Amino acid sequence: MQFNISIIPPMKSAIYSLLTALLFFGCSNMPEVAQKDEIIMPSEIKQCIEENATKSDDTSEEVAQNDESASEAVSDDYQKVSCSSLPKTHLKKSSFKELPKWEKEDYSSALKAFVESCNTKKTQKMYGDLCVKAKNTKNAKEFLQQEFEPYEIKNEKKKNEGLLTGYYEPLLNASLTKHGKYQYPIYNTPDDLITVDLSSIYPALKDYRLRGRLKGKKLVPYYTRKETSSNHINADIICYSDSKLDIFFLEIQGSGRVLLDTGETMFIGFDNQNGHKYRAIGRYLVKIKELKIEDVTLQNIKKWLIAHPDRVDEVLNYNESVVYFEQRDKAATGSLGIELTANRSIAVDQRYIPLGSMLYLDAGKDNMNRVVLAQDTGGAIKGAVRADMFLGYGEEAMNRAGELKAALKLWILLPKNVVVSSL
DSSP states (O other), X not given: XXXXXXXXXXGHHHHHHHHHHOTTEEEOOOOOBOOTTOOOOSOHHHHHHXXXXXXXXXXXXXXXXXXXXXXXXXXXXXXXXXXXXXXXXXXXXXXXXXXXXXXXXXXXXXXXXXXHHTXXXXXXXXXXXXXXXXXXXXXXXXHHHHHEEXXXXXXXXXXXXXXXXXXXXXXXXXXXXXXXXXXXXXXXXXXXXXXXXXXXXXXXXXXXXXEEEEXXXXXXXXOOHHHHHHSOOSOOEEEEESXXXXXXXXXXXXXXXXXXXXXXXXXXXXXXXXXXXXXXXXXXXHHTTSSOGGGOXXXXXXXXXXXXXXXXXXXXXXXXXXXXXXXXXXXXXXXXSSBOOTXXXXXXXXXXXXXXXXXXXXXXXXXXXXXXXXXXOOTTOOSSSEEEEEEEESHHHHHHHHHOEEEEEEEEEEEGGGOOTTO
């Protein structure tokens, strides 16, 4: 999880230099599934809130003087929480009465999703014994309201509105052998892709990985998308798809199902990435004036690519990032390491929202107000008030994902017994 540079001034210039030099610096999120009933205490959230509670008597002027990153006075109704669990996040205390359409929530379904998320270490680390209590509760609504406190999430500009999009689990047609229409490989992680863990030198970078390949005695950036198509990479091939476009959109979704020409179904999911920054091809199509920004949807991008086969490589290569996959024994799983739940699992920017956390989401649309779990991440998900909702599998999910673009508000649900009124 990314740290707040401002709280470690001596390291600032060194970190900036490192990040500037390493242009192919990438982020990897390894699944962290816990053993059954394993509880990790005390929770990071509890420590975080208790640490910040000690600052409650500070005046706004004192806080600003002691925080070199402060550009303006801290308001009375919220304060910036700076800790490993909630880096850079601004919170404003709220209540369940303020959550839009809270009374229409399916509380049992929400609690079931929370219990499932409690099978991971990160959720247990945040919520501790509430994971055990949740399994035995008989009244879901009562449990949620008695044990948790909602806090509205704001961005660095103190705005509470962001963006909600959707993603889904795609279906590809493929073969284990290259023949006929099955010409496009889906790769495992290349054997020559080197991943460097920097945490031993810079502990604050424990959630980041440096990726590249050796060229002589130097570590250089790994092959871009364009370079991959013109070079033989040292990687096993899972299968061959009949569509280059389907593989590209599979990379964006992160996991999918493969229907083999034998009639069997295979699950595949994210394993690694080449280290290059993700760049949205929809933005490129707007830049070259092929699409208007208001028309950028998954469906419209696909239509344009199909209608311009001679320009497919040009557009796809704009995104230099390449995702590598592994075969899985279950359907779509996220960065948290458990199977995603349609309409309950979301991808977040874990610099602001910790994986494993429970939130309430309001997208201002019918049936888009609900408890959700932060169980995934994504290259395009940037910012505090930003989420990508997993919408399930199949054509209907694809259509919904392609069209979903809505104003978003988020609240994080923290354990009530450790929340203090001064936060």
